[in-house]
Amino acid sequence: MRILASSDIHSPKWTGKFLISLKRKIVDGGFDLFVLAGDLAERGGYKHLYPIYEELKDRRCVAVFGNEDFRNFRERYKEEYPSFTWLDDSSEVFRIGTKRVLVVGSEGVLQRPTRFQRLLGIDESYFKKRMERIDELLCEEADFRILVTHYASSLETVLGEKESIYPYLGYPLVEKVRCAPDIAIHGHAHFAKRTLYFNGKTKVYNVALPANQDVVKIDVPNIVTDSNDRDEREKEVK
Template sequence: MEESQKVRIAAVADIHVRETDKGKWADYFKEVSEQADVLLICGDLTDTGDEMEAEVLSDELKHCKIPVVAVLGNHDYEKNRHKLIRQVVQKENVHVLDGEAVVIKGVGFAGVKGFGGGFDNYMLSMFGEGAMKAFVQEAVDEALHLDRALARLDADHEDIKKIVLLHYAPIKDTIVGEPEAIYPFLGSSRLADPLRRRNVLAAFHGHAHIGTLEGEIGGSVKVFNVAKHILTKAGYAQPYFVYEV
């Protein structure tokens, strides 16, 4: 990618599309298409994890004229129909990532849902009951899937600029504002390690509706909580955040 070429990335999370939303998102996706080159949707595409909600979203995305990259969120898993939701939404111009990566306009995008587990010194450890170990293992697996996706980008594209999509937070800074008691269910520091080691430029997530818009990892990796609720509260007329690479 030439140094002078800029790619405008629009990002949002937690759009929670319902069956009654037909026609609601058309103008939104039209405007995003004019203001950005790529749209990221960082989880909770649907409200109750129903494939009919995904059908509505798929129809609304026909108004989006730029590539879309997405990951699923916890709401999309609610009815155990997440595979159907991914199948419905994913099209030629819509990429739903789950441990995969895609290159668009010279930028590499890697995505996983992520999981909870807590942050820093309060991160849950692999100890105790089987249920607790399984909870921690889920976060470990998600971090490993993300690392592999980023490794593939590095192997196939030398010095590519890398952007990550998550639903769960990789750092505590962008969930500040939520009750501390639920921090372990909003993200995990295990997700931060691949971002740091693989020299990711920026990561986008949602899930924490009353968190904080911006944070960073080690002074080098920008992290943005782009939950629609946060963007609306911050005064964005249309809830999408634009980041230029």
């Protein structure tokens, strides 16, 4: 199985860079699943996602929201871009090859809410409940588990950012959950110098476009797929 993943496109800011990289990756071998890990449009400007959607709408694509994908516009994202599987503290199982692949998606967890979030009534208990939800979803039955968040799911993949802002970049989810994912994908940390980290069996990828300057390719050799595989979603979003 081949996964392509990216985040922090902040369209239209880096739309051109994203599309050039995407087309190069498709020519290089295609993909079975595309993951968009949040901050897709600049300051909630969901209309700017259209050129990206046009390239991906006929493919299997999972997306989560980032902090720049403002809450009051999230239903509009779902309405405007319906072929994407939008995961918001929810999960979906895909049949890929012969395997049941569980994808758990969320905006993610912070160690400490930002000042703006506190003004919106978001406190530590809010993120505690979200972590509990993610932990529950990851323990669903599956052959392979993928965790997708916008905020970093390990602080090892924000290395390169200022240490003083680590609490506002993510939380060590993969080190805390009961059922560790096989792959964890996140964004948010634009200036990270380490974008891949191994925690036990879990490979953690920071796929932020500013950090990688490219769409990230993830090969999963133990899941064999047919190039003509068009399997449908196995169950509805929870």
